[in-house]
Amino acid sequence: MTDTVAGHSARYWRRLEDGRVLCELCPRLCRLKDGQRGLCFVRQNIADELVLTTYGRSSGFCVDPIEKKPLNHFYPGSAVLSFGTAGCNLTCRFCQNWNISKSRQVDTLADDASPETIAHAAAELGCRSVAYTYNDPVIFLEYAVDVASACHEAGVANVAVTAAEILAEPRVEFFASMDAANIDLKAFTEDFYRRQCGAELAPVKETLEYLAHETEVWVELTTLLIPGLNDSDRELHEMTRWVVERLGPDVPMHFTAFHPAYKMLDVPPTPPSTLSRARKIALANGVRFPYTGNVHDESGDSTVCPECGQVLIGRDWYLLTKWNLTDDGCCNHCGTRCPGRFEGPPGDWGARRMPVKMSDFEVEI
Ligand code: SF4
Numbered sequence: 075m076t077d078t079v080a081g082h083s084a085r086y087w088r089r090l091e092d093g094r095v096l097c098e099l100c101p102r103l104c105r106l107k108d109g110q111r112g113l114c115f116v117r118q119n120i121a122d123e124l125v126l127t128t129y130g131r132s133s134g135f136c137v138d139p140i141e142k143k144p145l146n147h148f149y150p151g152s153a154v155l156s157f158g159t160a161g162c163n164l165t166c167r168f169c170q171n172w173n174i175s176k177s178r179q180v181d182t183l184a185d186d187a188s189p190e191t192i193a194h195a196a197a198e199l200g201c202r203s204v205a206y207t208y209n210d211p212v213i214f215l216e217y218a219v220d221v222a223s224a225c226h227e228a229g230v231a232n233v234a235v236t237a238a239e240i241l242a243e244p245r246v247e248f249f250a251s252m253d254a255a256n257i258d259l260k261a262f263t264e265d266f267y268r269r270q271c272g273a274e275l276a277p278v279k280e281t282l283e284y285l286a287h288e289t290e291v292w293v294e295l296t297t298l299l300i301p302g303l304n305d306s307d308r309e310l311h312e313m314t315r316w317v318v319e320r321l322g323p324d325v326p327m328h329f330t331a332f333h334p335a336y337k338m339l340d341v342p343p344t345p346p347s348t349l350s351r352a353r354k355i356a357l358a359n360g361v362r363f364p365y366t367g368n369v370h371d372e373s374g375d376s377t378v379c380p381e382c383g384q385v386l387i388g389r390d391w392y393l394l395t396k397w398n399l400t401d402d403g404c405c406n407h408c409g410t411r412c413p414g415r416f417e418g419p420p421g422d423w424g425a426r427r428m429p430v431k432m433s434d435f436e437v438e439i
Contacts, residue, residue, distance in 0.1 A: 081118070081120070081125040081126050081127035081128070081129055082125065082126045082129030082130070082216055082217070083123065083124075083125060083126075083216075084097070084099075084117055084123075084124040084125055084126045084216060085099075085215070085216060085244070085247075086098045086099045086215075086241070086243065086244045087099075087124035089122065090105065093107070093108075093122070094106055094107050094119070095119045095122065095123070095124050097112055097117055097124055098241060098243070098244070099117070099212065099213070099215060099240065099241065099244050100114075100163045100212060100213070100239050100240050100241060100244075101239055101240075101241060101273070101274055101277045102114075102163055102239075104117070106118070106119035106124070107119060108120075108121065108122055111127075112163075113163060113165070113272075114161045114162060114163040114213040115160070115161040116128045116159065116160060116161040116213055116214065117213065126214060126215075126216050126217065128159040128160055128161065128214055128217065129214070129216060129217045130186060130187060130188060130217065131159060131185070131186055131187070132157045132158065132159055132185045132186075132187050132432070133157070133158050133159060133160055133185070133208060133209070134157065134158075134185055134208075134429065135155060135156070135157045135185060135187070135192075135195070135429070135430040135431075135432055136155075136156050136157075136427055136428065136429050136430060137153050137154070137155055137156070137199055137201060137423075137426070137427070137428040137430060138153070138154055138156050138205070138427055139151070139152075139153065139154070139392040139423050139424065139425055139426070140152050140153070140154045140202070140203065140233075140421075140423075141389065141391075141392040141394075142154075142156075142392050142427075143156075143205055143207065143233060143235055143256050144256060144294065144296060144328050144330075144365070144367055145233065145254055145256055145292075145294050146294065146326055146328075146363070146365060146375075146377060146387070146389070146414075147292065147294065147326055147363070147377070147412065147413060147414025147415065147416075148203070148231075148233070148253075148254045148292050148294075148414060148415050149202045149203065149231070149415055149416070149417065149421060150387055150394060150416070150420045150421065151394050151420035151421030151422060151423060151424075152201070152202035152203065152420075152421035152423060153199065153200060153201045153202065153421065153423035154201055154202065154203045154204065154205045154233060155192070155195060155196040155199060155201040155203075155204045155205070155230075155430065156204075156205040156207050156208065157185075157187070157192070157204070157205075157206070157207070157208065158171075158206070158207055158208025158209040158211070159208075159209060159213075159214045159217070160209060161209060161213055162209050162210050162213065163210060163212060163213050163239055163273075164210065164237055164239060164271045164272060164273045165271060165272035165273075166260070166270060166271045166272075166336075167270050167271075167336060167337040167338045168270065168298070168300060168332060168335060168336060168337070168338040168341075169335065169336045170298070170332075170333065170335050170336075171208055171209065172335065172336040185431070185432045185433075186432070186433075187432040188436075188437070189217075189220040189221040189223065189224035189225075190224050190437050191432055191435055191436050191437050192204060192221050192224065192225070192432070193221065193224035193225045193227065193228040193230060194228065194435050194437045195430060195432060195434075195435035196225060196228065196230045197228045197229065197230055198435060199430065201230060202230070202231060202421065203225075203230060203231040203232060203233045203253070203254070204221065204222075204225050204230055204231075204232055204233065205232075205233040205234075205235055206218045206221075206222075206232070206233070206234050206235065206236075207233075207234075207235035210236050210237055210239070211234050211235070211236055211248075212236055212237075212238070212239065212240045212244075212248065215244060215247070215248050218234070218248070218251065219247060219248065219251045222251035222252065223251065226251075231253040231254065231415075232251055232252045232253050232254075233252065233253065233254045233255065233256070234248070234249070234252045234254075234255040234256075235255070235256045235258070236255060236256075236257060236258065237257070237258045237260065237271075237273070237278065238255075238257045238258070238277070238278045238281040238282065239273050239274070239277055239278065240277070240281060241277070242280070242284075245281055245284060249284075249285060249289055249291050250289075252291050253291065253292065253415070254291060254292040254293070254294075254415065255285065255291050255292070255293050255294075256293075256294050256295070256296055256328075257278070257281070257282060257285075257293060257294075257295050257296070258295075258296050258297075258298075259278065259282070259295045259296070259297050259313065260273075260278075260297065260298065260304070261275070261297070261303070261304035261309065261313075262275070262304070262309050262310075262312050262313035262316070263275065263304070263309065264276070266303060266304050270300075270303065279316075279320075282295075282320070282321055283320055283321065286320070286321040286322060286325065292414060292415050293321070293325055294325065294326040294327070294328065295317065295325060295326070295327045295328065296327075296328040296330055296367065297313070297327070297328070297329055297330070297352075298330050298331075298332050298344075299329055299330070299331065299332060299344050299348050299349065299352060300332045300338070300341060300344065301332070301341055301342055301343075301344055301345075301348065302341065303341070305344070305348050305352070307351075307355065310351075310352050310355045310356070311355055311359060314327065314355055314356040314359040314360075314361050314364075315359045315360075317356075317361060318359055318360040318361060323360045323361060323362045324362055324363065324413040325361075325363075326361075326363035326364070326365060327356050327361050327363070327364045327365065328364075328365045328366075328367040329348075329349045329352040329353055329356075329364070329365070329366055329367060330344075330349070330366075330367035330368045331343060331344040331346070331348075331349060331367070331368050331369055332344045346366070346369050346371065349366035349367070349369060349371070349374065350366060350371070350374060352364070352366075353365065353366050353374055362380045363377060363380075363413075368391070369391075370390060370391055372388065372389065372390045372395065375389040375390070375391070376388045376389050376395075376396070377389075377412065379398075379405040379407065379408060379410055379412070380410070381405065381408050381410040382405060382407050382408035382410065384398055384405060384406075384407045384408070385398060386398050386399050386405055386412055387399065387420075391425065392424075392425040393424060393425045394420055397419070397420050399412060399416060401416075401417070401418045401419065402416065402417075403415075403416030
């Protein structure tokens with residue numbers, strides 16, 4: 075592995091007979107002439123080699139509650155150090171983070187950070203995990219994997235927030251570095267993926283089945299419900315039945331509200347009743363832990379014991395309001411284990427959001 079002036083050697087590519095480079099990281103399969111960048115903007119053919127141009131550079135760091143990722147069953151109440159880079163391999167018209175994902179790196183990548191510096195910062199700040207988020211970490215795989223390895227050495231866990239548009243070979247390496255993932259299941263039709271995201275649903279389903287059956291990664295799903303586009307009863311029934319049949323009933327599902335953004339300014343915000351309707355459909359189809367997200371809805375966002383009905387973890391948005399789990403994650407009323415990752419009492423980070431300057435944590439290598 076070598077660094078160039080413009081970036082870091084990328085993996086998962088090969089040279090084609092016509093001289094172009096084929097990137098085999100995601101289903102886009104970009105074919106790049108010398109100097110060309112992929113659709114994600116950050117992987118580039120430089121002198122007939124594929125290079126990741128954003129290695130070691132971030133769009134910013136922030137300590138968040140883990141519930142904001144959202145992950146409701148992964149060390150609840152703990153702090154997570156979140157960061158992203160630039161670019162994205164999807165072209166979602168409704169992107170809620172478009173200033174980062176659509177940015178050209180020079181505009182936004184202000185914070186230089188080595189993997190060791192990030193791991194050191196997370197440990198110093200008392201973060202239980204680091205989240206690869208804001209833009210899709212699949213496209214900066216080489217950087218994410220190195221940061222994750224440094225974090226593991228420092229006793230810090232790793233969380234991917236991703237749309238899971240990644241091919242079979244790289245996904246093994248990528249998810250081997252992760253302890254948890256929130257996967258953005260954007261809809262349940264190929265039509266939506268193609269028209270609204272310039273992407274495909276099939277690879278996402280494959281990755282979800284891979285994660286559920288072949289890894290130890292803790293997985294939760296998020297679907298941003300957009301009025302008229304992916305929120306019909308029929309689609310929600312199909313999606314939630316598939317989740318239960320193919321992934322199992324214990325995979326939590328978060329239904330979150332859309333706000334007009336980027337190229338989708340002509341669609342109204344999601345009414346809270348849509349989130350409650352989706353949650354009811356999920357429950358009826360056997361999803362044990364469906365949640366309404368990014369709204370104040372304590373009953374829809376709390377974790378309930380599927381056995382005895384006691385509230386295990388009360389939540390109001392990102393704030394924990396009740397805790398009825400034993401230190402190893404069992405219901406303190408009936409003893410049923412709550413699926414997820416738990417250790418001792420809940421964290422006390424609360425709903426705070428704290429921006430962090432990585433230069434305050436630089437380590438000598
Ligand atoms: S990761 Fe980027 S360059 Fe590679 S195939 Fe996907 S969009 Fe294209």
